[in-house]
Amino acid sequence: MANTLSRDSRLPLYYQLYDLLRLRILTGEYTPGMMLPTEQELMDSLGVSRAVVRQALGELVNGGLVYRQRGKGTFVLPPVIDRGMNKLTSFTEEMHQRGMAPETRVQELTLEEASIEVAEKLRIEHGTPVVFLQRLRMADGAPLALEESHLVCSGCERFLRHNFASEAVRMVLRDEFGIDVTQAHQIVRAIGADRRLSEVLSMPRGAPVLYMERIAYTAEGRPVEYLRLYHRGDRYSFSMDLHA
Amino acid sequence: MANTLSRDSRLPLYYQLYDLLRLRILTGEYTPGMMLPTEQELMDSLGVSRAVVRQALGELVNGGLVYRQRGKGTFVLPPVIDRGMNKLTSFTEEMHQRGMAPETRVQELTLEEASIEVAEKLRIEHGTPVVFLQRLRMADGAPLALEESHLVCSGCERFLRHNFASEAVRMVLRDEFGIDVTQAHQIVRAIGADRRLSEVLSMPRGAPVLYMERIAYTAEGRPVEYLRLYHRGDRYSFSMDLHA
DNA sequence: TAGTGGTCTAGACCACAAA
DNA sequence: TTGTGGTCTAGACCACTAA
Numbered sequence: 001m002a003n004t005l006s007r008d009s010r011l012p013l014y015y016q017l018y019d020l021l022r023l024r025i026l027t028g029e030y031t032p033g034m035m036l037p038t039e040q041e042l043m044d045s046l047g048v049s050r051a052v053v054r055q056a057l058g059e060l061v062n063g064g065l066v067y068r069q070r071g072k073g074t075f076v077l078p079p080v081i082d083r084g085m086n087k088l089t090s091f092t093e094e095m096h097q098r099g100m101a102p103e104t105r106v107q108e109l110t111l112e113e114a115s116i117e118v119a120e121k122l123r124i125e126h127g128t129p130v131v132f133l134q135r136l137r138m139a140d141g142a143p144l145a146l147e148e149s150h151l152v153c154s155g156c157e158r159f160l161r162h163n164f165a166s167e168a169v170r171m172v173l174r175d176e177f178g179i180d181v182t183q184a185h186q187i188v189r190a191i192g193a194d195r196r197l198s199e200v201l202s203m204p205r206g207a208p209v210l211y212m213e214r215i216a217y218t219a220e221g222r223p224v225e226y227l228r229l230y231h232r233g234d235r236y237s238f239s240m241d242l243h244a
Numbered sequence: 245m246a247n248t249l250s251r252d253s254r255l256p257l258y259y260q261l262y263d264l265l266r267l268r269i270l271t272g273e274y275t276p277g278m279m280l281p282t283e284q285e286l287m288d289s290l291g292v293s294r295a296v297v298r299q300a301l302g303e304l305v306n307g308g309l310v311y312r313q314r315g316k317g318t319f320v321l322p323p324v325i326d327r328g329m330n331k332l333t334s335f336t337e338e339m340h341q342r343g344m345a346p347e348t349r350v351q352e353l354t355l356e357e358a359s360i361e362v363a364e365k366l367r368i369e370h371g372t373p374v375v376f377l378q379r380l381r382m383a384d385g386a387p388l389a390l391e392e393s394h395l396v397c398s399g400c401e402r403f404l405r406h407n408f409a410s411e412a413v414r415m416v417l418r419d420e421f422g423i424d425v426t427q428a429h430q431i432v433r434a435i436g437a438d439r440r441l442s443e444v445l446s447m448p449r450g451a452p453v454l455y456m457e458r459i460a461y462t463a464e465g466r467p468v469e470y471l472r473l474y475h476r477g478d479r480y481s482f483s484m485d486l487h488a
Numbered sequence: 489t490a491g492t493g494g495t496c497t498a499g500a501c502c503a504c505a506a507a
Numbered sequence: 508t509t510g511t512g513g514t515c516t517a518g519a520c521c522a523c524t525a526a
Contacts, residue, residue: 038511039511039512049497051496069504069511070503073510077464087486088487183308187483208436208477220311221322243330244425258514316491493522494520494521495521496518499516500514500516501514502512502514504510
């Protein structure tokens with residue numbers, strides 16, 4: 001253990017250690033199947049208490065990077081697992097990861113009264129004003145997905161001033177409204193393109209569409225967005241992780 | 245805090261406390277938005293140290309049941325979130341949860357040599373013997389999904405003796421081979437039914453199918469199953485959780 | 489200022505795996 | 508028997524929230 005931790009850093013010791021170990025795994029310094037230094041070794045070489053070491057290792061376990069075996073040690077997991085799309089990422093980010101060129105066209109951005117369906121999903125009164133945002137998502141110049149978002153907020157009007165061709169909803173929520181979206185729940189199914197979808201996405205009637213219906217929540221569990229996503233089946237797939 | 249923890253139990257104190265608090269949330273004794281007892285209160289009333297209390301609360305946070313705010317307290321989350329299908333469950337279990345009557349027909353159960361594709365997914369040598377299991381999944385008497393599973397194992401022959409119309413692959417792996425499947429990674433997309441699928445699933449050619457390709461891993465990250473799932477789009481959807 | 493959760497220390501004993 | 512991770516204690520100081 002050459003590197004050391006800084007006691008003056010604004011980052012907690014356990015987090016610095018977590019970062020250190022994580023880096024060594026991602027760079028291949030610790031390879032899959034390899035045993036990490038023992039807790040005792042980490043304590044001695046870094047001069048920290050066991051709680052710090054265990055908290056750092058716990059984060060690695062949560063992150064799916066290592067696993068622990070009592071009596072044996074802590075071992076690096078192969079990287080394949082994880083990196084699924086159970087993470088909330090922006091469309092632009094996701095496309096860049098896939099090496100595609102993203103582009104967004106805002107079709108509609110209006111204030112409207114929540115329908116019964118929308119109100120129910122967002123757990124608000126029917127008729128409450130919400131923002132409706134419809135966007136066409138393109139990748140490499142061709143339509144990829146249609147996105148319809150309903151947003152609950154106080155001071156909705158401020159939303160209308162933003163340019164959602166380039167801005168992410170989550171960023172606006174965070175920076176302008178101080179609302180952090182940290183979790184979401186979605187339903188996934190396969191449907192056939194109806195007339196509207198086939199036109200917007202330039203695909204034949206009945207062609208397979210990956211449909212997702214997502215509700216996004218704040219850390220406190222308050223719903224803030226009801227989202228409907230229609231992806232072209234021939235151009236889009238996503239991956240996810242499952243656990244016992 | 246009326247209840248107490250047992251120091252003789254084989255269960256750790258933090259786990260007993262976790263169970264206790266979890267129960268109170270699930271039964272509605274602690275309602276969403278309500279503040280839990282403070283860490284100090286839990287320490288005093290139960291006579292345990294702060295580490296025990298914090299580990300129990302940490303499990304609740306991981307489980308998505310509560311959230312913590314520094315300076316304020318620990319609060320119960322509304323239940324809606326979570327309970328998605330990011331969990332590995334058996335078909336039978338899943339159908340029961342949905343209130344449908346499951347039924348399974350084994351179409352094929354053979355020993356074969358791994359194709360290049362299968363070998364790559366399972367990270368084994370091309371040509372290694374694997375078990376191939378094809379099952380038709382029915383719900384309420386009608387076809388719901390076609391399932392094709394490739395299984396890596398030593399002593400594959402023992403697999404062929406099982407009746408997979410009623411037995412779950414994961415249970416056989418665990419009970420007969422001592423292999424615990426704890427995580428999986430899958431790709432999801434929408435496709436149109438080809439001739440074979442339209443026949444097996446009794447649906448029109450080109451009708452939307454929810455396709456999933458799953459690789460299941462042991463706790464050590466070794467692949468054990470490569471699974472292809474074709475679900476009728478009109479009869480199946482699944483839900484999942486996302487996080488920041 | 490008082491009360492909350494966040495981080496950290498320096499110990500202890502235990503259960504389990506491998507030699 | 509030795510070494511590993513799992514659990515637990517009894518403290519301490521800090522950062523943040525709300526009054």
